[in-house]
Structure formats: C-alpha cells, structure tokens
Amino acid sequence: MSDIPPPTRMNQQVFKGKKKAASSGHRLLKKKADALKVKFRDYAKAIAETKGSMASDTSAAFFSLTAATYAAGDFHHKVREGNMRARVRVGAGVDNVAGVKLPVFTQLDTGGGQQAESLGLTGGGSKIDACRTKFEGLLTALVKLASLQTSFVTLDEAMKVTNRRVNALENVTIPKIEGILDYISRELDELEREDFTRLKKVQASKEEKIALKKKEEEEE
Amino acid sequence: AVATAPQKMESEGKLVAVIGDEDTVTGFLLAGCGHRTAENQNFLVVDDSTAPDKVESAFKEMSGRSDVGIILINQHIASTIRHVLKDYNATIPTVLEIPSKDHPYDPEQDYIMQRVNMYLGGGQD
Numbered sequence: 503m504s505d506i507p508p509p510t511r512m513n514q515q516v517f518k519g520k521k522k523a524a525s526s527g528h529r530l531l532k533k534k535a536d537a538l539k540v541k542f543r544d545y546a547k548a549i550a551e552t553k554g555s556m557a558s559d560t561s562a563a564f565f566s567l568t569a570a571t572y573a574a575g576d577f578h579h580k581v582r583e584g585n586m587r588a589r590v591r592v593g594a595g596v597d598n599v600a601g602v603k604l605p606v607f608t609q610l611d612t613g614g615g616q617q618a619e620s621l622g623l624t625g626g627g628s629k630i631d632a633c634r635t636k637f638e639g640l641l642t643a644l645v646k647l648a649s650l651q652t653s654f655v656t657l658d659e660a661m662k663v664t665n666r667r668v669n670a671l672e673n674v675t676i677p678k679i680e681g682i683l684d685y686i687s688r689e690l691d692e693l694e695r696e697d698f699t700r701l702k703k704v705q706a707s708k709e710e711k712i713a714l715k716k717k718e719e720e721e722e
Numbered sequence: 723a724v725a726t727a728p729q730k731m732e733s734e735g736k737l738v739a740v741i742g743d744e745d746t747v748t749g750f751l752l753a754g755c756g757h758r759t760a761e762n763q764n765f766l767v768v769d770d771s772t773a774p775d776k777v778e779s780a781f782k783e784m785s786g787r788s789d790v791g792i793i794l795i796n797q798h799i800a801s802t803i804r805h806v807l808k809d810y811n812a813t814i815p816t817v818l819e820i821p822s823k824d825h826p827y828d829p830e831q832d833y834i835m836q837r838v839n840m841y842l843g844g845g846q847d
Contacts, residue, residue: 546838547842549834549838553827553829553835556820556827557821557826557827563749564745564746564823567745567748578747581751581752581756582747582748582751585759586751586756586758588764589754589755590738590754590755591734591735591791592736592737592738593734593736605813605814605816607791612735634752636749637749637752641754641755644792644818648818651816651834652814654834654837655813655834656813
C-alpha cells in the first residue's frame, strides 16, 4: 500500500463503511460459492451415471448396425451419397442456475424427409429401421449428455472465479481495511494523548504564571 | 410444444457434426444428423488410411462453424488429435467423445470423466 490515509475521524468512518461493505460482499459470495458447489456435485453425479449408460447404449446401437449390414448388405456409401439436410438439430439455450448462465441443448426435429426409402433394399428394411431407431435414441441421450457436459465445465469455471473472489476478500481486502482501521484508531488515541498532555502543560504553566504573579503582588 | 416451421428451426437449430469411423458415421446419418451442401458437410469418415492432418483440419473447420452445436467424435480418433482438443475451450460447439464398435468406452481417456471422478472421489474446493 503506497499512500496511507490520514488518521482523521472522517476517514475512520469511511473505512468502517468499507469494512462493512466488504464483509457483506464476502458473506454473499460465500453463499453463492456454496450454492454452486451443490449444483456442481449434482451435475458430476448425473454425468457419471449418463456416461455409464451411454457406453452400453452405444454398443447396442453398433450391434444393430452390424445386424442391419448383414441383412441388407453394405449401405454405408448409400447413406453418405448426395446432398442432404439434417433432420435433427440442436437448440442452444441458456439456463440460469444459482446466478450462473449455463448452456443447455434441446433436440429439434425439423421433420424433413427420411432417406429411408432408398435404403429399403431387399429384406433389410426392418433391420435398418431398427438400427435407425437405436441410433436416434442414442443421439437423444448424447444431446442430453452434451448439455450436462457444457454446464459442468461452465459451472467449474464459475466456481473457480467465485472462490478466487472469496479468498481475495478474506485474505487481502478485509485484513487491509482492518489494518487501516487499527492504524487510524491508534493514531487518534495518540493525538488525544498529545492533546491531553499539551493541555496539562499549558494549564501547569498558566498556574505557574498565576502563582508567580500572586507572589509578586504580595511582595509589593 | 409449439410447432415451428422447418425453415425457422433450421436457422435456429445447430447441427450435430460427426467425426468417426464408417460405422459411427453411418449410424448417425441414419438417425438424421447428416447435412451436406455444396459448401460443406458436417461429417468425416476416418479410417486407417486417413491422414491425421485431415482429422485435425476437419475438427478445426467444424469447431469454427457457427452453425454446429455438437461435435461427436470417436474416442480413439480424439486421441490422435488430443493436442488440439486439450487447447479447445469453447462452450459451443461442444465436443463429445463416444466409443466406437471396436474401441469400447474408456473413462480414463475422457477428460471430463477425469474431472468428474476427481471431484466425486477426491473432493475439491
């Protein structure tokens, strides 16, 4: 700290006010950090569960794809042919959680035509449909997982920032203000004592003068 | 739910991109993710003959597009561009690593799961 504030009563009031503001800010931030922590824990649990089920959903989906290929022949290239418009899209929304804006994905179906017909092929149609259904389900689960994941990461950042601010207040700002308040009250006490001493001295010398005068008058 | 005209939804909704082996891409294209126009497409099939640079540039291109919301990528392919993914910080598009037919899910390779487990297991501030 480069400039030390002059130890006046007004400054004492000013810094008392600052301490109050910092303390209540600290309290509020701590509350926010705790709320975020709870949410974070919820998200962490949800992600752990979802990733586990996602693993098994995925292998089921690939299994059905193998079955479909076996029944209908190789349609990998057919699926990738030509221009296409995505039937499934995701809406990127924002959710406000404990004061933090978290990104959220919602699945949108544009309802465009399915390319199914051209893949129908001989006797593989139903297997391909089954495969499609599996992958559609998997996709829905993945969109949800993506939501959880981005929210998790964003929450993590928000928590770090909030904790940093709490620590800064606790370890730097408030002790500094308290230090200044201590200094000011010590200085004010010292000034009072100086004042008191000065007064006493003035009084003493006045009394001396009076006593001296009296003596002079008596001698005359 | 309110029924929105397909055109409006197309302009509001973002795409799900896929970088994966042939089976993965086929599966998600079947589910309706695929989008290809004269300018670009939102999927890349990666096999043993694909150069790692191609994967890297495809990822960079897709992650730079404002109309892509999620990028699905097989975990074993993600590992080949781990250096790029490590530095990737954007919220959207979100990168989601998924297992493939031949490479089942390995939580140790998943950065997010590492964080989750660290938090649930070790406890964080």
